[in-house]
Amino acid sequence: MRHGLPAISPPIITLLKSCNTLRCFEQIHVQIIHKGFEHDNYLISNFISGCCTSFSLLRYATTVFNSVSCANTCLWNSLLNGHCNYSSLSSSLSVFSAMRASSEGVPDKYTFPPLIKCCSNELDVFVGVGIHGLLIKYGVEDNVFVGSSLVDFYGKCKLIGDAQKVFGEMPDRNVVSWTCMLVGYVNCGDLVSARRVFDAMPKRNRVSWNAMICGYVKLGELNSARKLFDEIPSKNVHSYTTMIDGYAKCGDMASARFLFEECLAKDLVLWSALISGYAQNGLPKEAVKSFQEMQFSNTRPDEHIMVSVMSACAQVGNLELANEIDSYMSRSSFDLQRTHVAAALVDMNAKCGNMERAMSLFHNMPKRDLVSYCSMIHGHALHGQGTEAIKLFYNMLSEGLMPDDVAFTVILTACSHAALVEEGYCLFDMMKSKYSITPSPNHYACMIDLLGRSGHLEAAYDLLKSLSVENHSESWGTLLGACRLHCDTDLTEVVASRLVELEPCNAGSFVLLSNVYAAADRWLDVSIVRKQMIGRGLRKIPGCSWV
DNA sequence: GTAGGGTTAG
Known part of the structure; x- marks a missing residue:
């Protein structure tokens, strides 16, 4: 040409x-x-x-x-x-x-690796196997790139036998082919075979080391992960990210932070691992602090980080911070329409009390899923707007979304916060009969709370008595709070003694019981309870009662 | 004669 x-x-x-x-x-x-x-x-x-x-x-x-x-x-x-x-x-x-x-x-040997990779990403076994057949027709199955992508494909689709077969028949293998095989075993949860491959590899690079460590992390074998991490000949930021992620997953944020400090070349993903770790482990203040440190080090956040930060902010319920983050998101070029970004924004605004903003974001979402509906309903619940919550719940049903156990926990919470007894009962029944969801201890706790708060103490007590004793101490605690709220001394006595049996090491029930006696001028009983408490070596922990 | 492909991390 x-x-x-x-x-x-x-x-x-x-x-x-x-x-x-x-x-x-x-x-x-x-x-x-x-x-x-x-x-x-x-x-x-x-x-x-x-x-x-x-x-x-x-x-x-x-x-x-x-x-x-x-x-x-x-x-x-x-x-x-x-x-x-x-x-x-x-x-x-x-x-x-x-x-x-x-x-x-x-089509030639260059045609197939990207195509197979695409099948791996979408886990489309049917198409992938068809393409495997075709590439043999074109005579390119001996190419090392083609072979590696096939091993990767079968491994990712959990067809480990096929991965082994392709790997075994490859005339040439390189470090990538070996790593794909290793990753395949990890994907199938077979760490022993993965390690066997790792040990047998003629050559290793950073990717293979990280893949093995990532395998240990994914399957919760943190000690093995750390042991290998310490043996890496040359660590990079990916190695640190994987290890920090592992510590975050098992809640050891102190070790995560230690490694974070040790890593000198911090990139966005490393910061993200730390920040999301804090947010997911219920340490929102540390998450926000780290976010500020990150900005101070001139690293521009991306939407993954922002989602973590918004979740942290939602946990602390700091409206001022929420407004700051919200306007920062709008000012910067973040796409507020992307599902997880929009969901996090709605959730943060709802939990921090800016319901108007939450509503407008919610209604502008291109697609409202179960999670975003639940955030919104939860927001209404937190602010005692039970009627709005119920309206939204039925809206959600009419959009054809299938409520799960979490959705029912949220809507029952909304009912209890707004003392909507009949509506709560109705939804509780709907959950069992229409959606065949077996009520969890959490659901019962919501119902007890609903009945208790609205003064239906006997009904709450009857419901609780019908349940097995195990796993329901939270509900007993809830009922105890309600008895106290409605000054029902007799029932408080019954419930508190039950709770003392269930959780003999919890000072809270002793304290509540003694408070009720005190309010009723029954000072002798007060001193008996206090003595029992001290006899068990319990002390009143400030701020630990249910009321 | 040139060019195009596969593995790890949020």
Whole structure:
């Protein structure tokens, strides 16, 4: 195609390497057309590969590709790779079909790895196996890249026997093929085999070390993970992230923090591991503090970090901070429409008391799922807006969403906070009969709270008596609080003595019982209870009662 | 004659 043309394309290729925006690609495309290179496969292939670095540019790459009169295999592969990385399996498959239907685009060893990777990402066993058959027809199954991607595919789909078979038949294996096999075993929960592969590997790189450590972390074997972590010949930030994540998962944030400090090259993902660890372990103040430290170190947060920070803020219920974060999110170029971002924003605003903002965000969500509905309902519950909560709950049902046990916990909480007894009963029945959800101790606690708060103490007591004793101490505590609220001394005595049996080491029930006696001027009983308490070695812990 | 592909982390 390029016979006799002046050597003008290399400068365009140089330009392409530094190009990353649509505007920039458009300008170069104009140049290509202007110089008459639009059918130069070599140049266009470079152009398309450069263009296929983001989803937004993929459409443009496709347009440019379509203007080429006669695309060769390499050009098809560039386009296909872009679709596999930034689009869906189905759109990649239509490119693949078009390629096979064309006269020049014969699939080769470069065609299949991206396609198989796409099948692994979508865990599409059916398509993946079909493609495996096809690639044998094209005679590329001996290629090490093709083989590795197949091992990875079967491993990710938990078809470990097939992964082993492909791995065993590979004529050449390299460190990537071995690592794919290792990851496959980890995926199937077989750490022993994974370790066997790790020990047998002729060569290891950082990725293989991290994959093995990640395996231990995923399956909760933190000691083995740490032992291997200390043996890594050269750690990188990924190794630290994996290990910190492991500590966070088992709640050991002190060790996580220690490793975090030790890692010198902190990147965004490392900060994220620390911050989300704090947020998920109920340490919201530390999460927010670390977030501020991160900003201080000139690291710009991304949406993953912001979701963690918003969850932390929701936990502390700090309205001022919530407003700050909210306006920061709007000012910066975050996409507030993305499901998990929007859900976190709604949840934070609802929990911190800005219900108006929460409502408007909620109604502007492109798709409201069960979680976002529950955040909103929970927000109403926290602010005693039971009627709104119930309205929203029925809205959710009419949208066809299937409530789960958490949704019912939330709506029952809303009913109890607003003393909506009949509605609560009705929903409790609906949960059991219509949705076949067996009430958990939590659900019972909500019902006891609902009945107790609204003064139906006997009904609450009867319901509680009908349950097995185990797992319901929280409900007994709830009822005790209600008895105290309604000054029912007789029932308090009964419930508190029951609770003393259930949790003989909990000072709270003793304290409550003695308080009730005190309020009724029964000072002799007060001193008996206090003596019992001291006799058991219990002291009153400040702020530990239920009322 | 050139170009295009596979593994770890939130």
